[in-house]
Amino acid sequence: MSKDYYKILEIERTADDKEIKRAYRKLAMKWHPDHNPGDAEAELKFKECSEAYEVLSDPQKRGIYDQYGEEGLRGQGYAGPNMGDIFSHFQDLFGGGFGGFGGFESIFGGGRAGGPVQGDHLRYDLEITLEEAVKGTSRDIVIERLETCDECQGTGAEAGSKRVQCQTCHGMGRVQMRQGMFAVQTTCPQCHGAGTKIEKPCTKCKGEGRVEKKRTVAVKIPAGVDDGSRLRLRGEGESGTQGAPSGDLYVCLAVKPHPSIKRDGLDLYTERHIHVAQAILGCEIEVETLDGKQKVSVEAGTQPGSQVRIKGAGVPKLGSNAKGDFIVVLLVDIPTKISDAERECIESFAKSQEVEFAPQKSIFQKIKEKFES
Structure with missing residues (x-):
């Protein structure tokens, strides 16, 4: 039976990015293996909500899923949760203060070292008239996104400050956590795998290197688009970290019915x-x-x-x-x-x-x- 990712995350099909993140954060906290040791059902629930978030947080995957379902995703080569992407989302949502993530990595295996990460893609739902769809038009939209901090230029550090070795992992980027009889290596919760920490974090972005801003983006809608069409605006998503490229903005069009x-x-x-x-x-x-x-x-x-x-x-x-x-x-x-x-x-x-x-x-x-x- 095909999975209903919206039902798994307990959200409506019209949910926006913030609602999807909020729902995943709540369920991931509830079903995380660290909170449910030895509970096979909780482990399955955690995998399911992680897979649902992996799909619905990506505009391209969500668009395919909305139109063709799980079969459509498999037809595009998607074979389930990718540990690197899910771990990245999990770190972004919870930071380093969630029990070392030992249970998380024991489920999916492996880990991810810190480093430059491309910015997230964003989705914006835009309603247009039939006349605009047929003739084409231009629209200005307002979005919220993470942009490179103009105070520290994305370094996350105050001027003159430098990066120092992380004292938790001693520069290794990974720490060893014990779960019962087993020792599990996991990404360092303090430096997120980088092996170093900022000596004096930037006061504006709190060391993140990015700040949230509202931006007006001009969207050119070509003549002939249809209900469900998606426009890709390259580089208009969230800024990457440590100089990595920005994500893209996907504008998903809904054509308002014409009366006659x-x-x-x-x-x-x-x-x-x-x-x-x-x-x-x-x-x-x-x-x-x-x-x-x-x-x-x-x-x-x-x-x-x-x-x-x-x-x-x-x-x-x-x-x-x-x-x-x-x-x-x-x-x-x-x-x-x-x-x-x-x-x-x-x-x-x-x-x-x-x-x-x-x-x-x-x-x-x-x-x-x-x-x-």
């Missing part, structure tokens, strides 16, 4: 009601398109559900000069009440076409049928 126009691939559809007389005799009608009102011709003898196609007035294909069509679906309205004169004309027409029809009942016949019933 629907999209199917590259074609746009709208419905237009016409009178039965117009369908029989033909006419010219006005329809509302994304470019304003436009006149189209209805041929005589048009049947209900017939379509009138405006060539090249649909959606442009991304990366191509091709465009779809704008299609008007004609709905023929038949009046439910007509006058005696109108009925006489229609009956005369029906007789000329040798079409059978029900004769009109007189008022006396209707009264008689009512009493008899």
Whole structure:
């Protein structure tokens, strides 16, 4: 059975990055092996929530999962939690004050030395109109992200300060923790595997080398995007540590439904009601398109559900000069009440076409049928 990562983290499918982090932090604390020694079920729960966070915190993986599920991820070569990435997320969320992480590494094996780490990717959900999706537009969005500290230029140290050997691991970057009868090596909780510590941390970023800032980012939306399209803005994610490159920003688009126009691939559809007389005799009608009102011709003898196609007035294909069509679906309205004169004309027409029809009942016949019933 396919795993529901949202259910595992106990969040809604619309959860943002902060809600995902908050949920993972809570569950990781609850199910961490250090808190549940010898509990196989807790170990399984910890693995599950780590895997869910690994997928949902990555915009690319989350996008694939949202569209195709777990099978889609496997089709892209994803085979479950990657220890290095999960350990990095865990360290970022909990720092060095969580019991040495002995249980964590005993589950996944191995460890990760400290060093430059690329910044996290970010996801931003943006709603646009159908017109914006078809024609393209530019939007400014405001995001919160970690940026390189301008006080220490990302070093995390005060001016003139230097890095000194970590006294906890003596420069090794790893410490040995004892769990019952076993000794487990794990990344040093004080220096996070670097083997050194900052002598005097920067007062602005508290030694982190990065600070959280709000930024306005211009997003250019090309013509032809669809609901669920993702735009990648390289380098607009969080800044990396120790000079590593920044992550990317993924803008996930949701197209707001239009009240009268629907999209199917590259074609746009709208419905237009016409009178039965117009369908029989033909006419010219006005329809509302994304470019304003436009006149189209209805041929005589048009049947209900017939379509009138405006060539090249649909959606442009991304990366191509091709465009779809704008299609008007004609709905023929038949009046439910007509006058005696109108009925006489229609009956005369029906007789000329040798079409059978029900004769009109007189008022006396209707009264008689009512009493008899």
